[in-house]
Amino acid sequence: MFGLTRDFVQQDGIRMVLGGREGMPISKLNTVQSRMLSSLSIPHHLRLFLKEVDLSVTLEYSVSGKKLLSHLLKGARLSLAELYGLLLQVAEGMEAGRLHMLRPEQYVLHEDYIFIEGPLQSGKVYLTYVPLEMIEPAQSLGESLKGLIMALMPSVTELNGDGVQRLLHYCGEDECTALGWKELLSALLTEDDGERNSIVNAETAAAASTSTEAVKLPVAEWRGGEKTRRWKDEDDAEPDLAIDxxxxxxxxxxxxxxxxxxxxxxxxxxxxxxxxxxxxxxxxxxxxxxxxxxxxxxxxxxxxxxxxxxxxxxxxxxxxxxxxxxxxxxxxxxxxxxxxxxxxxxxxxxFQSPTVERSKRVSAGILEFGTGEQETEWAEEHPKTSDSGAATVLLSREKAPASVEAKLREGGLPYLERTEEGSDRRERIELNRTSFIIGRSSEVAQYVEPSEGASRVHVEVFRSGGGYVLKDLDSRNGTRFQGEAMIPYKEYPLADGDAFTIVKGNYTFHQR
Missing domain, CATH: 1.20.58 (Methane Monooxygenase Hydroxylase; Chain G, domain 1)
Structure with missing residues (x-):
C-alpha cells in the first residue's frame, strides 16, 4: 500500500510499522498531517508515532487491544444492519479526518489495515491514515470503498433489499465523497429500522387477532400495577403487555x-x-x-x-x-x-442472524490482496435457500483451489507434523488451503488444537509468493516460533524444519 512495507513490533504494546523498503525520506512526510495524527486523538484513527533514524522515518501505529478486521472476518458473521453500522463508522472516521485536513484518498481502506476494538458486530473501528505529501492515489475513494464492501460481503449472513446495490452504485459515481457515503448509510440504517418496526407491528396485530378467535379468552392483564385475570371479549381484545x-x-x-x-x-x-x-x-x-x-x-x-x-x-x-x-x-x-x-x-x-452450516455456503467473490498483486478467488458450493426465497446468503470460501487439489492428489503439498509434550504420537496435517487456520474453534479453524488455553483462532499458515508464512492472530497465550515468542500479526516466513508451539502442541513445517 502506497509503496510501503508493513511489519509489527512489540514496543510499549503492539505497533504496526509502515516504512519504505530502503527507508522513507522525511521530506516525503506531510508534517502538518503527521502532527495532527500524533498529537491529537481523532475519532476512529490509529494513534501515530514517528521514528526518525538517519533522516529516514517510519510510521508506527499503536494497535494494542485491537484486532485486524481480516482476522475477525475469519470467525464472525454480520447481519445487514451490522454491516451498515461498521461502514458508517468508516465514513464517520473519514469525516472526522476531513475536519483535521486529512485527505480521504490517503486512508488504507483494506481489511488488513482496519482494526476493531471489541467484537466485530459492535466494536469501534480504527482507520490507518498515511500522512504523505501529495501523491497520486492507486485507486479512487469509490474503488477503495467498493473493495471494502466486497471483502465484507462474504461474512454477511443474509442480504435483503437493495441497500448493498445502492452502496456499490454510489461508489461508482464520480461525486463519491465520505459525506455522501455517510448520509447514504444513515438513510439505509433508518430504512432498516423502519422495516423492522413495520414487521413488529404486523406481528403484533397478527398475534392480537389470533388470540381472539374464540369469543372469550382468559387473559392476564395489568391494572394499576396489579395483575388480575378477567374474561376478554372480541371487541376489546388487545395484546398482552409485559411489565418492566x-x-x-x-x-x-x-x-x-x-x-x-x-x-x-x-x-x-x-x-x-x-x-x-x-x-x-x-x-x-x-x-x-x-x-x-x-x-x-x-x-x-x-x-x-x-x-x-x-x-x-x-x-x-x-x-x-x-x-x-x-x-x-x-x-x-x-x-x-x-x-x-x-x-x-x-x-x-x-432478526437474529441464522446459523449456516459449512456445507451450505453460497458462492461469493472474494478479493484477496497480496504484496503488490491482486487476485480474485471464487468459491462455489451448494446454495442455501431461505424461507422467503429472496434472500442471499454469502459466507466465506471453503473449497480449495484446483491447483492445490492437484498437488494434494500428487502428494506434493507441504504439511505440518504435530507432536505433544509427554506423548510419542505424531500427526500429519496437510496444508491443503491457501489460508490454513489452527485454533480452538471447529467452526473456523481447519485444524482444532486440543490443548487447553488455545485461542479460538490462534495462528494462520498461508501462502505468500513462493512460500508459506506463519502469523499469530493475537492469541491470548501467544505462540512460540523457533523458541521465541511471536509478535501478533507479524509474518514469519517458514522454511523446511521450522517449528512453532501452541500451548502444548509442537508443530514442525515440512516443505514436502
Missing amino acids: AASPPNGRNSSKKTYILLGCILLDALLWKYAYLDHPGRLPLMLCGLATVVFIAISALTWIGKIGGSKSEEEEYLEEETEDPGNRFSFGFGSASPFGRQDKFDVSQK
Missing part, C-alpha cells in the same frame, strides 16, 4: 400499606399519651414499650408485603411457572396464556 421490572409499585397495595403504617403510629402515640403520660409508672412504661415493639413488627411485615397486600408480581409469576411450566411462555409481547400460545413468538428472534 422498573415499573412503579402497585398503587392500591401502596395506599393500603400507608394507611396501616399511619394507623400504627397513631395508635402508639395515643397509647403513650393516655396510658403512660397521664399515669406515669413502671407497669404502664413496660406495657407501652411492648406495644411499640408490636406496632413496629406490624409495620415491618406490612412494608415487605406479608400483611395487607397481595403476592408480589414476581412471586405470582414464579408460582404459575412452577405449577405448569409447559403452558406458559415469555414472549416479546408479554406473557401468553395457554390459549393460542403456538401463534405467538419472540419477534426479536426474527
Whole structure:
C-alpha cells in the first residue's frame, strides 16, 4: 500500500510499522498531517508515532487491544444492519479526518489495515491514515470503498433489499465523497429500522387477532400495577403487555400499606399519651414499650408485603411457572396464556442472524490482496435457500483451489507434523488451503488444537509468493516460533524444519 512495507513490533504494546523498503525520506512526510495524527486523538484513527533514524522515518501505529478486521472476518458473521453500522463508522472516521485536513484518498481502506476494538458486530473501528505529501492515489475513494464492501460481503449472513446495490452504485459515481457515503448509510440504517418496526407491528396485530378467535379468552392483564385475570371479549381484545421490572409499585397495595403504617403510629402515640403520660409508672412504661415493639413488627411485615397486600408480581409469576411450566411462555409481547400460545413468538428472534452450516455456503467473490498483486478467488458450493426465497446468503470460501487439489492428489503439498509434550504420537496435517487456520474453534479453524488455553483462532499458515508464512492472530497465550515468542500479526516466513508451539502442541513445517 502506497509503496510501503508493513511489519509489527512489540514496543510499549503492539505497533504496526509502515516504512519504505530502503527507508522513507522525511521530506516525503506531510508534517502538518503527521502532527495532527500524533498529537491529537481523532475519532476512529490509529494513534501515530514517528521514528526518525538517519533522516529516514517510519510510521508506527499503536494497535494494542485491537484486532485486524481480516482476522475477525475469519470467525464472525454480520447481519445487514451490522454491516451498515461498521461502514458508517468508516465514513464517520473519514469525516472526522476531513475536519483535521486529512485527505480521504490517503486512508488504507483494506481489511488488513482496519482494526476493531471489541467484537466485530459492535466494536469501534480504527482507520490507518498515511500522512504523505501529495501523491497520486492507486485507486479512487469509490474503488477503495467498493473493495471494502466486497471483502465484507462474504461474512454477511443474509442480504435483503437493495441497500448493498445502492452502496456499490454510489461508489461508482464520480461525486463519491465520505459525506455522501455517510448520509447514504444513515438513510439505509433508518430504512432498516423502519422495516423492522413495520414487521413488529404486523406481528403484533397478527398475534392480537389470533388470540381472539374464540369469543372469550382468559387473559392476564395489568391494572394499576396489579395483575388480575378477567374474561376478554372480541371487541376489546388487545395484546398482552409485559411489565418492566422498573415499573412503579402497585398503587392500591401502596395506599393500603400507608394507611396501616399511619394507623400504627397513631395508635402508639395515643397509647403513650393516655396510658403512660397521664399515669406515669413502671407497669404502664413496660406495657407501652411492648406495644411499640408490636406496632413496629406490624409495620415491618406490612412494608415487605406479608400483611395487607397481595403476592408480589414476581412471586405470582414464579408460582404459575412452577405449577405448569409447559403452558406458559415469555414472549416479546408479554406473557401468553395457554390459549393460542403456538401463534405467538419472540419477534426479536426474527432478526437474529441464522446459523449456516459449512456445507451450505453460497458462492461469493472474494478479493484477496497480496504484496503488490491482486487476485480474485471464487468459491462455489451448494446454495442455501431461505424461507422467503429472496434472500442471499454469502459466507466465506471453503473449497480449495484446483491447483492445490492437484498437488494434494500428487502428494506434493507441504504439511505440518504435530507432536505433544509427554506423548510419542505424531500427526500429519496437510496444508491443503491457501489460508490454513489452527485454533480452538471447529467452526473456523481447519485444524482444532486440543490443548487447553488455545485461542479460538490462534495462528494462520498461508501462502505468500513462493512460500508459506506463519502469523499469530493475537492469541491470548501467544505462540512460540523457533523458541521465541511471536509478535501478533507479524509474518514469519517458514522454511523446511521450522517449528512453532501452541500451548502444548509442537508443530514442525515440512516443505514436502
